[in-house]
Amino acid sequence: MNSKVVVLADETTGAVVNVSQNNPEYGYLRVQQVRTMIDDNGFLRRKPISALIPGTVDELKASGFFAGQELDGKIIVEESLEPFNEKNPDRDLKIAGETGIVCTLGGLPIYRRTKMSFDGSLTDTLVKHDNVEQLREAYQAATKANSEGIQSAAGADFNV
Numbered sequence: 001m002n003s004k005v006v007v008l009a010d011e012t013t014g015a016v017v018n019v020s021q022n023n024p025e026y027g028y029l030r031v032q033q034v035r036t037m038i039d040d041n042g043f044l045r046r047k048p049i050s051a052l053i054p055g056t057v058d059e060l061k062a063s064g065f066f067a068g069q070e071l072d073g074k075i076i077v078e079e080s081l082e083p084f085n086e087k088n089p090d091r092d093l094k095i096a097g098e099t100g101i102v103c104t105l106g107g108l109p110i111y112r113r114t115k116m117s118f119d120g121s122l123t124d125t126l127v128k129h130d131n132v133e134q135l136r137e138a139y140q141a142a143t144k145a146n147s148e149g150i151q152s153a154a155g156a157d158f159n160v
Contacts, residue, residue: 003034009067017060028052033075051075051114073118079127099138103129
């Protein structure tokens with residue numbers, strides 16, 4: 001059902017250990033897992049989920065991780081109504097797709113993060129949003145704009 005967790009290399013540099021821009025002593029690995037999930041409508045989807053594994057650059061390099069390496073464990077999704085990072089709470093806001101709209105529950109923003117665990121028995125902690133109508137309106141507006149753009153382009157290209 002779920003794939004193994006795979007170590008990814010940076011697409012630009014090819015590096016497995018990525019150095020922090022804020023402090024060169026620290027860095028991270030990026031890992032990904034394809035998970036089988038069932039949405040609110042009961043529809044099954046396979047989704048890639050990624051996470052960062054932070055650490056000191058020296059320890060990350062000494063661990064010997066390499067691109068494509070398969071790891072036992074699981075990437076866990078954690079959602080909360082409390083920010084995970086007090087200094088920069090906006091960093092972990094749960095955003096609905098391409099809309100840019102923050103998912104909320106009772107008017108409170110939902111925070112979301114992912115992390116790798118070698119304990120495969122851990123489960124996701126999810127918070128179901130309730131601003132469904134706001135999101136539905138945004139998706140409908142985007143769909144209408146896309147449809148009008150396609151019709152406009154088709155009319156311009158194919159009018160004789």
